[in-house]
Amino acid sequence: MSQGRHHGGDHAPTRQFGNRVTGVRAPVTRWADGHFGPGLWVLPVLVLAVVVCVDLVGGVWLPLLATGPALAAATNGPRGVLGIGLLAATLGGLLGHQHGIPAGEVAAVVSALLAVTAASGLAGALRGRRERVLAAVRSVAEAAQHALLQPVPETVGPFQVAVRYSAAAAEARIGGDLYALVPTPHGVRLIVGDVRGKGLPAVGTAALVLGVFREAAYDEPDLLAVVGRIERSLARNLGPDDFVTAVVAGCPRPGHLEVVNCGHAPPMLISAGGDVTSVEPTQPAPPLGLRALAGQGPRLQHLPFAVGDQLLLYTDGVTEARDQARAFYPLAAGVARHVSDDPAHTLTAVHDELLTHVGGRLHDDAALLLLRRRSADEQVPAPPRSEAAP
Structure with missing residues (x-):
């Protein structure tokens, strides 16, 4: 799936979320109001000027004056098109008269x-209407994404958090990858997952998983029980060919990490010294929604999580992103290059490098969530500076 969101933290272009969902928003042209992109309105005028110069120097080129209003439909509003068209018709009449063209032929050209x-x-008016409809759809999709992928705080207790999300459906800015982080009485818990398929069905499944996770994460003291509730909900609501891969993690007490991997890409554990280790599951488990077919459930892994350590969860839209030579993006190497004590800075650098690797646009949804355990000193705000004596 693909937010160049900046949660914690936004493809064509993606939004960055510092710990919200984002991407760079392309400005919406206000066609009906006649507000155009900077400099674009002058292009039809330049085209008319070129045609006039060529006509004066090299003969009769009056039919090419039609290029002006035709181009104006793509760069101007209806009033701009009308103005360019009247200018072209006036120039056509004047040039025809100068060349001594019979009045009937000049009238035909002007007509x-x-x-x-x-x-x-x-055409310009219809395009403006489509632009307004698209803007409305994008605003609704953005509101839905904010409701589905709720902003993740930059700090949660002893942890720093950052998220980057990019939806392959860039115009809608919403996809099938999912993530959430929930502070609970049982410690901080988080999930990153990938729904099979794309489009609205995938979004609906993602909403179901996140809703169950947020409730179960708070209620269930056992992380495997959280996964079990998600599994049972999906078993009741998904089709036989649908499933969700996911990693669910929790920090029940200081220095301790729990991980449950349900058929998902293995998380990466980054030590305080910068070493990157892939957390492979001790026993492969099926994706969520397929446990009944596989006949086995996931295992709970226990890992140390010292001060300065970081946990990276991601979806396959990151690791399966290819460049022009069809080479996959080397996520572990990218993380090792850019790791720092600021998760937001790390993910921004990795996300930017990922987009460069694929040439600017991802073809699958991609989500990255980075959790770092802070030291006690980092959790204490620095005292305010005293003003210098006069």
Whole structure:
């Protein structure tokens, strides 16, 4: 799945979430109001100027004046198209008269220019309407994404957190990857998962998983019980071919980490010294929703999690991203290059490198969640500076 969100922290372009969902938002052109992109409105005028110069120097080129209003439909609003069309028709009449073209032929050229102007104006108006509809759809999708992938705080107790998410459906900015972090009476718990499939069905399944996880994570003292509740909910609601891969992790007490891997890409444990280790499951387990077919459940892994250590959860949209040579993105090497004591800085660098690797646009949803355990000194805010004596 693909937020160049900046949770904690946003492809074409992706939004960055510092610990919210984001990507760089392309400005919406206000066609109906006649507000155009900077400099674009002048292109049709330049085209008309070039045609006039060529006509004056090299003969009769009047039909090419129709290029002006046609181009204006793509760069201007309806009023701009009308203005360019009237200018083209006026220039056509003047140039035809200068060349001594019979009045009937000049009238035909001017009429053709006015017809092109009318058609271009209609095309511009329809395009403006589509732009407004798209803007409304994107705003609804963004609101849905904020509700589904709730912002993750930058700090939770003794932990720093950062998230980067990019949806492959860049216009909708929402996809099938999921993540959440919940402070509970049983410690901080988090999930990163990937729903089979794409589009609205995948979004619905992601919403189901996150809803059950947020409730169960708070209620269940045992992390395997949290996974079991998600499994039972999916078994009741998913089709026979649907499933969700996921890693569920928790920090029940200082220095201790619990991980349950349900058919997902293995997390990466980053030591305070910068060493990156893949946390392979001790026993392979099926994805969520397929336990009944496999006949076995996941195992709970216990790992040390010292001060300065970091845990990276991610989806396969990151590790399966390919460059032009079809080479996969080397996530472990990328993390080792960019790891720092600031998870947001680390993920920003990794996410930017990932987009560079694929040429600027991901073809699958991609999510990254990085959790770092802070020291006691880092958790104490620095005292305010005293003002210097006059």
